[in-house]
Ligand SMILES: Nc1ncnc2c1ncn2[C@@H]1O[C@H](COP(=O)(O)OP(=O)(O)OP(=O)(O)O)[C@@H](O)[C@H]1O
């Protein structure tokens with residue numbers, strides 16, 4: 007549950023050392039009956055019986071679930087099997103032709119096929135039996151037809167016997183074993199990864215290295231192709247054996263069939279090895295990583311050569327550049343000197359003007375302050391003269407704009423604090 | 439042989455069976471004739487004994503030896519039965535104080551007690567289930583109305599056991615219906631669902647109304663009431679009256695008091711009534727009603743609804759009464775679950791809209807199958823349990839729990855009270871929810887927990903008695919005011935907690951603070967605040 011408002015800071019009055027405060031109890035709970043049904047009630051009962059807290063119970067049930075799963079995958083849940091519709095034609099199949107039936111489809115495992123685990127096959131079988139048991143069909147008024155039921159049993163037998171299952175998986179027509187088209191366009195990894203994944207099932211060595219992606223290292227890619235060129239396959243072709251049908255039960259006939267089958271199996275096996283090799287060849291020939299690795303190797307070879315060339319070239323270039331730079335620097339120095347000279351002229355002019363202005367300011371300051379006479383008294387020429395003399399002395403002592411500014415600031419401060427006369431005197435004494 | 443567990447709804451009129459199908463759904467199973475409803479009827483004819491459809495088929499011909507309506511007599515004493523209108527059979531006798539039926543069977547008088555008859559029916563149900571499934575039924579869950587006493591449940595359990603049924607559990611009918619709809623059961627881990635349902639169950643013989651709360655998936659019945667004058671049979675009776683009047687008009691023959699004639703009409707009217715739920719007009723034909731005269735007519739829905747106006751009004755009254763008793767407004771009901779065949783009547787549903795203009799009505803399940811499905815769901819849930827454990831879990835020390843009286847919650851931005859743990863929540867309870875921190879860079883957050891109270895209800899408008907002309911489109915729609923969802927305000931500050939030293943530099947609302955509030959059986963409250971990224975947390979527990 008997510009609340010649609012945000013938590014504020016504690017109120018101002020909250021004392022810093024406190025983390026919680028409890029003020030009241032909830033209104034006293036009253037007893038009532040809860041209904042003993044549903045899984046949440048069961049959880050409640052479990053907590054009560056074992057006096058567990060919520061989190062203890064959660065932990066315990068999670069553990070129990072995990073343990074149960076580990077012990078046997080026979081949880082009641084069959085959702086992993088899907089719910090595939092039954093083809094009516096399949097339901098009418100003659101169980102005599104069980105060898106030609108799709109063993110997985112009969113059990114409703116078309117989606118899983120060679121990936122189906124033993125447990126899944128068991129559960130799928132049980133499900134089909136429930137649906138197709140002849141007793142049940144008869145009871146519900148259906149025909150007493152156990153044809154499909156027999157098909158189910160045959161499929162189950164086949165898939166539960168590891169040897170027979172391998173024989174069937176080897177020739178399962180619903181799983182492609184084609185060699186990809188060399189010309190087909192598209193993403194190499196998307197095209198070939200599923201092919202190698204599907205072929206992996208035939209490997210005697212497991213796990214089987216997979217195609218990987220553009221990020222795979224050279225080492226990984228190389229060991230991948232290495233593995234697949236040495237692929238050790240269990241694929242077998244017994245399922246295609248011609249039956250030594252009726253009438254051929256003499257020993258000679260039998261031997262004849264056996265020999266023929268054996269030869270045929272060997273031939274198919276050879277073809278299959280050939281087929282796999284073609285796939286690997288094809289993949290190798292268009293694997294973009296291989297191209298990149300080749301280019302990289304090429305580059306490396308060329309790199310040294312180029313490096314040397316480049317170093318030489320660089321040295322020459324650097325020498326030339328240095329010469330040019332030196333020339334430019336000399337020119338720049340000359341120019342900047344000239345500029346500085348001109349600047350100097352200009353600056354002096356400005357400085358003079360500023361000094362003049364500053365002196366004027368100071369004069370005005372003294373005048374504005376009534377030549378340090380008390381207010382109301384008109385200064386006579388003597389007073390004016392005296393003060394201006396003192397100012398001249400001060401100005402003589404205060405050299406440069408900086409000092410003049412400093413003097414003005416001090417005097418201005420004096421104006422503010424009302425003791426300008428004393429400050430002026432002190433300044434004069436200090437500077438002259 | 440494979441073995442399965444099933445759910446059985448043993449209704450007073452119909453029974454049915456459901457089972458968990460491979461696809462994860464619960465299917466109500468059909469008998470050999472493709473019927474999903476098994477009439478709760480037992481009959482005797484000559485040397486033969488029937489149950490279900492076959493027994494019903496010979497009911498009119500052989501009423502003396504046809505037993506129905508016996509479910510409500512389960513566990514009752516003969517004296518209790520005699521005074522009430524429960525006597526459905528002319529020859530009821532007492533056998534050691536237990537009500538029993540006197541019937542003619544194999545040319546002899548036989549006496550079967552109510553529990554014995556129940557056993558016969560359940561045996562039949564059990565056999566049908568095994569025949570259909572082709573499997574051994576290893577256990578069953580049954581449901582009973584809320585007003586069944588402990589003794590009645592015990593007697594039912596024994597009768598079922600005598601029929602060879604391993605009774606895993608007997609649950610309440612409205613609870614089964616709620617389970618069938620997975621009501622309030624779906625929460626993902628930690629995300630509690632607190633909801634309230636109104637369960638309306640109109641079978642043939644009774645109208646049962648129940649208010650059920652789900653708190654974190656645990657059900658509590660808040661209020662329940664029923665009225666036996668408001669079952670589907672009462673509505674059929676309206677039709678019977680109409681037909682009898684018309685028959686008299688046409689033939690001048692009065693059938694009042696003529697039991698056999700009325701029974702015949704009732705059988706036809708029952709079918710007509712169901713058809714009227716689907717079409718605005720339905721035929722009604724009875725051969726040889728009385729004095730060799732047939733009745734052939736048709737009845738339109740309007741007429742039926744007009745004749746039943748009072749009944750419909752009473753249904754709504756009962757609902758309003760129970761809401762009042764539960765101190766709930768119509769707006770406080772989250773879902774209405776319709777159960778029982780008779781709730782299919784369109785007028786019943788449209789009248790409900792007078793009280794609940796917009797409330798969700800659950801009727802995806804066939805209404806007379808919801809209970810069965812719920813029983814099957816419960817059965818598959820407890821199938822793997824030891825019998826002792828099931829029994830132990832239903833004992834009072836577990837089922838009687840303290841419940842909160844008032845809602846506990848927080849106060850939102852515009853001072854509104856937001857419930858975290860509602861009232862009627864069984865304890866111990868735990869709720870987890872999430873906040874953000876309010877201001878950018880805020881490093882301390884403050885959480886306050888309050889108890890609240892419902893705001894007073896708006897004064898009830900005086901209802902003007904509407905003249906019901908029996909049709910939706912002719913009705914002057916009044917300005918329908920939507921029933922308001924109840925609102926709350928804070929009353930008492932319970933606790934304050936502050937989480938400090940949160941990671942610095944977070945944007946407003948960026949830090950996610952998970953608050954966990956737990957209340958144990960004594961009312962002791964524990965609050966935990968935790969910042970989800972840094973794991974920084976504070977835990978505070980009331981005294
Ligand atoms: N389509 C319909 N329209 C109207 N009423 C119907 C319809 N279908 C069934 N009913 C009525 O529903 C009633 C039977 O319902 P249900 O099977 O739920 O009863 P029950 O559970 O056996 O009985 P009770 O609940 O009284 O013990 C009968 O009165 C029947 O006429």
Ligand SMILES: [Mg+2]
Pocket residue numbers: 449450639640641642778
């Ligand atoms: Mg009912």
